Amino acid sequence: NAGVTQTPKFRILKIGQSMTLQCTQDMNHNYMYWYRQDPGMGLKLIYYSVGAGITDKGEVPNGYNVSRSTTEDFPLRLELAAPSQTSVYFCASSYRTGGTDTQYFGPGTRLTVL
Amino acid sequence: GQNIDQPTEMTATEGAIVQINCTYQTSGFNGLFWYQQHAGEAPTFLSYNVLDGLEEKGRFSSFLSRSKGYSYLLLKELQMKDSASYLCAVREDNAGNMLTFGGGTRLMVKP
Numbered sequence: 001n002a003g004v005t006q007t008p009k010f011r012i013l014k015i016g017q018s019m020t021l022q023c024t025q026d027m028n029h030n031y032m033y034w035y036r037q038d039p040g041m042g043l044k045l046i047y048y049s050v051g052a053g054i055t056d057k058g059e060v061p062n063g064y065n066v067s068r069s070t071t072e073d074f075p076l077r078l079e080l081a082a083p084s085q086t087s088v089y090f091c092a093s094s095y096r097t098g099g100t101d102t103q104y105f106g107p108g109t110r111l112t113v114l
Numbered sequence: 115g116q117n118i119d120q121p122t123e124m125t126a127t128e129g130a131i132v133q134i135n136c137t138y139q140t141s142g143f144n145g146l147f148w149y150q151q152h153a154g155e156a157p158t159f160l161s162y163n164v165l166d167g168l169e170e171k172g173r174f175s176s177f178l179s180r181s182k183g184y185s186y187l188l189l190k191e192l193q194m195k196d197s198a199s200y201l202c203a204v205r206e207d208n209a210g211n212m213l214t215f216g217g218g219t220r221l222m223v224k225p
Contacts, residue, residue: 033212040122042201042215043157058212090156102147103213105156 001026004106006091012112013081021076021109023091031094032074033058033103034066036087043090049074081113118216120202125222126192134187134219136202144207148176148187151199151218160200161187189221197223 007022025032030051035043045058049068063085065077074093078085088110092103117139126132138146145164149157161169163178163185175188187200199220203213 035215040217040220042118042217043203043213044215045212048212059214100162102159102162105158107156 006106010110017081018079023074025093029093029095033092034076035090083113086113120216120219123220131190136185138183138204142207145205146185147203149201192223
């Protein structure tokens with residue numbers, strides 16, 4: 001299993017540009033998440049999904065959109081990039097909620113908006 | 115909502131023991147996780163507590179007191195490779211298995 005994969009690893013955007021961060025998991029997990037991590041800070045939840053076709057907002061959703069058309073993929077869309085969106089973005093997945101079920105993280109996408 | 119506090123930085127010596135504390139306030143506690151994150155890498159799962167007490171996993175142990183809203187991660191026989199950030203995360207009893215993370219504690223292990 002590759003686990004959770006993310007592309008690209010690095011990206012530089014100009015203000016106002018758009019892009020999609022890709023996330024794929026091959027563990028047949030129902031739950032998927034997008035986090036951002038600013039330098040020296042913890043993770044903040046942007047959006048999450050409990051299954052294909054179902055998404056919901058997390059703590060910091062403004063400026064982002066998601067979709068979940070398949071169990072495996074959970075892309076994150078930035079429509080009008082702003083400097084405040086400079087961050088490291090992590091995608092994660094888990095099989096279900098509750099118990100010891102932990103989240104598995106992808107390697108991250110480092111995004112800079114200039 | 116939740117409020118999770120942990121020290122920003124700690125320094126310890128190779129071979130020693132270090133304790134990283136985490137305090138939290140939540141309306142519906144449903145588990146506490148510790149993750150390790152090396153610089154430039156993704157977080158990886160270390161431990162999980164939902165009942166009061168100590169969970170031991172080799173050199174790492176995690177303790178929880180639900181009544182005090184308090185947890186700690188204990189690292190024994192420190193090694194240089196333990197230099198990393200340690201993230202405390204709390205799960206609330208709502209849908210989605212959502213975790214709220216603290217700011218992380220950056221641990222530096224010195225020779």
